[in-house]
Amino acid sequence: QQPVQSPQAVILREGEDAVINCSSSKALYSVHWYRQKHGEAPVFLMILLKGGEQKGHEKISASFNEKKQQSSLYLTASQLSYSGTYFCGSSGNTPLVFGKGTRLSVIA
Amino acid sequence: DAGVTQSPTHLIKTRGQQVTLRCSPKSGHDTVSWYQQALGQGPQFIFQYYEEEERQRGNFPDRFSGHQFPNYSSELNVNALLLGDSALYLCASSGRAWGEKLFFGSGTQLSVL
Numbered sequence: 001q002q003p004v005q006s007p008q009a010v011i012l013r014e015g016e017d018a019v020i021n022c023s024s025s026k027a028l029y030s031v032h033w034y035r036q037k038h039g040e041a042p043v044f045l046m047i048l049l050k051g052g053e054q055k056g057h058e059k060i061s062a063s064f065n066e067k068k069q070q071s072s073l074y075l076t077a078s079q080l081s082y083s084g085t086y087f088c089g090s091s092g093n094t095p096l097v098f099g100k101g102t103r104l105s106v107i108a
Numbered sequence: 109d110a111g112v113t114q115s116p117t118h119l120i121k122t123r124g125q126q127v128t129l130r131c132s133p134k135s136g137h138d139t140v141s142w143y144q145q146a147l148g149q150g151p152q153f154i155f156q157y158y159e160e161e162e163r164q165r166g167n168f169p170d171r172f173s174g175h176q177f178p179n180y181s182s183e184l185n186v187n188a189l190l191l192g193d194s195a196l197y198l199c200a201s202s203g204r205a206w207g208e209k210l211f212f213g214s215g216t217q218l219s220v221l
Contacts, residue, residue, distance in 0.1 A: 002150075030207045041112075041198060041212035042151065087150050091207040095141060095164055098150035 001026045003090045005099035012078045012106050020073040020102045022088030031064050031071040032089040032096060035082075042087060045073075078106045110135065112201050112213035120219045121189050129184040129216045133201030139163075140182040141210065142174060143198040151198055157182050158204055186218075194220045 003024040012018055022031060030049050034042040048064035048071060059076040075082055083106045089096040113132045121127050133140050139158045143151035153166035157176035176182045180201075186193055196217050200210035 032207075032209065034210075041214050042210075044209045044211070047207070047209055093206045095153045095156050095166070095206070096210060097153060098143075100150045101148075 002097055003028075003031075003088055003099040005086075005088055005102050007102060008100070009103040010105070012075075012082075012104065014080060014106060014108055015077050018075045018078060018104060020075075020086050020088075020104070021070065022072070022090075022099055023068070023070040024090050025069070026090070027092065028064070028066065028069050028071070028090050029092040030090070031062075032091065033062055033071075033073050034087045034089065034098075035084045036087065036101075037084040045086075075104070078104075080106050080108065082106050112199055112211050114197075114199050114213035114216050116216060117214065118217045118219075120221065122221050123189055123191060125189050125220075126185065126187045127189060127218060129186075129197055129199075129218075130181065131183070131199030131201075131213060132181045133199075134211045137201035137203060137211070138180050139202050139204050139208075140176060140180065141200045141202070142182070142184045143200065144168075145196040145198055145215070147195075154184070189220045191220050194218060 033045040036042040050066040062073045064071045085101040089098045141156040142154040145151045155165040156163045160176045171187045196215045198215045199213045202208040
């Protein structure tokens, strides 16, 4: 079942923060986050495994709440390079199923 | 180290025709997954190949078929093309375990007229 992402789109000014949510009605075993820039392939950001862990990479971090079957991606002090569409993907012992994406635009 | 390569990058076909898309996985990867991405949508899983066998299939008709070769490269074939098949077709390679991170190719943009 396809995970649900919110919001669908967000516009930020440089330096602002954003949160993108991903939820599923089906049990999540792991959550992936990818970013796709216009006209390019999706690029892997991070994987979170069940256990409530939080991961980070520079100013982009994510959390995974297994009980709520929800993951959130946090973008701190956004930069122009953060613009793109962010997809979460859920996986059990199954191929990755992606949400519809959240379009993030960072403006100067 | 070459990443995932796909060919061709763009393709224009007419309804009813057949098309073959090709993918070479990243070095060290033995599993290839194919995804269809319609404009403004997330990638939709078509099928996955491992050890030259179709390991799992998404909700796509039999018009969509594939193959994996001994060198792990893969082909996606679509028969009897429909207008609705117009999309970006992405190939992703990974290790064999479920849930491993995917490395995507740049995709093939298919337009059906």
